[in-house]
Amino acid sequence: MLRMDMDDHAAIQAVLAGDKEAYAALVVRHSRRLYRVAFRITGNQADAEDVVQEALPRGYRKLESFESRSDFGTWIYRIAVRCALDRIGGSKVDESSRVAETTNREQNGVQVADREAGPERLLLSGEIRAMQQIAMHGLSPTERTAFMLRHLEDLTTEEIAAAMGIEPSAAKQSVFRAVQKLRLRLATLRVKI
Amino acid sequence: MKHLSEEEMIAQVYGEGDKTTAKRHLEGCAECSKAYAGLQSDLAEMKFADPPELDAFYGERVWASLSGSLHAYRAPKRKWLGGGVWRGLSYAAACVLLLASAFLGGRLWEQKRAQKAAEISSRQKQQQVVPVPHRERVVVVVLGDHLDRSERLLMELTHADAGSPEMISPLRDEARSLLAANHICRQHARPHDDPELATALDRLDHLLDELANQPGGLDMPTLTRLQNETNAYGLLFEVRVLRSRLPERQAAAAGRTKGGTI
Numbered sequence: 149m150l151r152m153d154m155d156d157h158a159a160i161q162a163v164l165a166g167d168k169e170a171y172a173a174l175v176v177r178h179s180r181r182l183y184r185v186a187f188r189i190t191g192n193q194a195d196a197e198d199v200v201q202e203a204l205p206r207g208y209r210k211l212e213s214f215e216s217r218s219d220f221g222t223w224i225y226r227i228a229v230r231c232a233l234d235r236i237g238g239s240k241v242d243e244s245s246r247v248a249e250t251t252n253r254e255q256n257g258v259q260v261a262d263r264e265a266g267p268e269r270l271l272l273s274g275e276i277r278a279m280q281q282i283a284m285h286g287l288s289p290t291e292r293t294a295f296m297l298r299h300l301e302d303l304t305t306e307e308i309a310a311a312m313g314i315e316p317s318a319a320k321q322s323v324f325r326a327v328q329k330l331r332l333r334l335a336t337l338r339v340k341i
Numbered sequence: 342m343k344h345l346s347e348e349e350m351i352a353q354v355y356g357e358g359d360k361t362t363a364k365r366h367l368e369g370c371a372e373c374s375k376a377y378a379g380l381q382s383d384l385a386e387m388k389f390a391d392p393p394e395l396d397a398f399y400g401e402r403v404w405a406s407l408s409g410s411l412h413a414y415r416a417p418k419r420k421w422l423g424g425g426v427w428r429g430l431s432y433a434a435a436c437v438l439l440l441a442s443a444f445l446g447g448r449l450w451e452q453k454r455a456q457k458a459a460e461i462s463s464r465q466k467q468q469q470v471v472p473v474p475h476r477e478r479v480v481v482v483v484l485g486d487h488l489d490r491s492e493r494l495l496m497e498l499t500h501a502d503a504g505s506p507e508m509i510s511p512l513r514d515e516a517r518s519l520l521a522a523n524h525i526c527r528q529h530a531r532p533h534d535d536p537e538l539a540t541a542l543d544r545l546d547h548l549l550d551e552l553a554n555q556p557g558g559l560d561m562p563t564l565t566r567l568q569n570e571t572n573a574y575g576l577l578f579e580v581r582v583l584r585s586r587l588p589e590r591q592a593a594a595a596g597r598t599k600g601g602t603i
Contacts, residue, residue, distance in 0.1 A: 176400030
């Protein structure tokens with residue numbers, strides 16, 4: 149039977165004392181949040197679930213290095229962000245995937261090519277969010293992650309930097325570049341539509 | 342007027358940067374205000390799909406899939422003296438103990454070494470001090486014997502007759518025997534202590550050498566010459582005087598021996 153009554157600190161102490169089952173309380177308490185941020189970064193449910201399955205055991209193995217004064221939720225969140233970042237950074241863009249992009253100099257913008265779903269169709273079907281998802285694929289993993297943490301998770305620049313393991317200035321620049329690129333691409337798409 | 346950069350506007354939208362200055366500028370600058378409104382609008386439009394809903398038992402399912410692959414931590418062993426402060430103190434105490442042991446060990450070793458050195462020095466002193474009087478006493482005894490024999494030889498030489506070979510031959514043999522003993526006595530005699538003894542032994546040595554090693558044996562002229570030299574130097578008299586002083590030397594040597602051994 150899972151013991152959900154323990155707070156994070158007590159659960160950690162119990163785990164380190166040899167009670168493996170105490171980690172269940174931490175998993176149940178934090179896995180949804182990890183799933184959410186993983187989904188924001190990876191963009192799909194399967195990858196998000198994989199990230200959760202990877203981040204929680206990693207946190208368990210590193211639990212001895214966890215400082216008891218810190219917040220476990222923030223700590224494991226950062227681990228999940230890095231797992232998600234590794235996942236999107238490590239996987240190469242497939243040429244046959246639904247999105248590929250080239251820069252069209254004449255149009256001075258980004259042209260999104262999608263064999264199965266063109267911009268017109270996306271707009272016509274009212275799938276504006278899908279169009280944004282397409283634009284998101286033009287961002288680097290760092291930019292995408294920084295933007296998602298800023299725009300959707302409402303983290304500050306310092307929190308983004310800590311979660312991603314980068315300098316605050318780099319985090320700020322990543323958000324800035326992401327917004328610039330997204331606006332440019334979305335504007336291009338609007339014109340094309 | 343310096344307009345707001347796009348970066349500053351983005352920071353302003355997300356509630357970061359210098360809010361007061363940016364807000365004041367936006368209120369007074371139509372151009373930036375328009376750009377800012379456009380940025381706000383674009384960002385507001387960026388609403389991404391929410392993650393698919395998870396069932397109520399998602400956390401339990403995650404744990405169920407993970408628990409089998411996790412190994413329980415080993416229960417920490419009882420820390421020596423409770424760890425933390427006590428462990429630090431025990432380390433400090435151990436260091437102090439080690440230093441104290443090293444210090445005491447060093448002191449003991451130094452003492453032992455000093456004792457050994459003193460013993461060796463004492464032994465050396467004994468070896469140096471004690472044998473000298475013994476040796477001196479032996480020399481005095483040997484010297485006494487040597488002077489006795491020399492006196493008898495000088496007496497025989499004084500009354501010797503070169504014409505009777507039965508007297509000459511034993512004289513030469515005795516001279517040869519005394520010559521070796523005389524060498525030893527001369528080596529051990531300390532001229533600075535007793536110059537008379539040294540002078541007498543030197544003259545005796547010359548005489549004994551002539552007696553023992555005269556080429557062609559002792560003839561009348563040689564014997565007469567040696568008799569004359571003996572008389573001229575009063576060698577017999579000197580030997581008798583020196584022999585008469587030997588008891589004093591023996592007493593002095595015995596006294597030094599006592600002093601040395603005390």
